[in-house]
Amino acid sequence: MSPAAATIPAVGRTRISLPALAAGSLVLVTTALVFVFFVAPDDANQGFSQRIFYFHVSIAITAYACFAGAAWNALRHLWKRDPRADLQSYVCVHQGLIFGTLVLLTGSIWAKISWGHWWLWSEDQLVLFLVLFLFYCAYFMLRFSVDPGPQRANLSAVYALFGVVLIPVSFAAIRLAKNLIHPVVFTLHGPNFGGWILATYCLAQSAMLVLAYTLYRVELSGKRLDLRLRRLREVLA
């Protein structure tokens, strides 16, 4: 093996194949949609519009999970110098931003129905999530302003680790806010709902997590292939 080929990160061994994950995502998302529209009852206060909650909250928690995954991989990069961790952290942040965009879009639509406004700057929860989102947008500006190499990987890792601090702040903001317009669905005593609503939420949450993991695996495979091809070109040049 040539030295250049030795530096190419090999595709890791994974237990679940990508087609199986994709099929699982499709089945889970479809089932979740059926439950959302045909099984879950209307909310007593918000009526039909409450059905946005199932995907909105699931997507928000999935975005947090992606950012937490990015921080974990960043830690692995800094601590164990795992050559695959930097790319994994980057893909996690990218996934987190896609799901973060969905949180903002679905949240705005829900806000318009419930409060009559697309956005309320007075709501700490909304503003803090936007801050979190913009913080991770800046991750890409930092990453692509530095040439590829160990320095870029280290800077990106440190930034991703800092970002994870904002997750509990964003999550807790709703509970600390004085003006409780945004509904609280999870308290210290458990979820504020039960029965079919809870079952539908759990299904939607599983669907979003599996979908995010599938998209993560697809993107990671593409990025690794791209990297390997670039290095092969360098070797062949």
Next chain:
Amino acid sequence: MTTSEKYVTAAYCVVFAVVLVYVLIMALKLQRLEREVDELAGRVPEDEAEEAPRETAQVG
């Protein structure tokens, strides 16, 4: 269809559209990678053909 039903439908359509756009971008990227692999694979026989006489000379 009531206003709230329209908004809920819009929210789920937005989710579907964003995921669809993401998958399309990924598919385009993979197509590009496939073309690059084909291009590299096409270069391999030429390189081998160029190197073959040199190898024979070294053995002799």
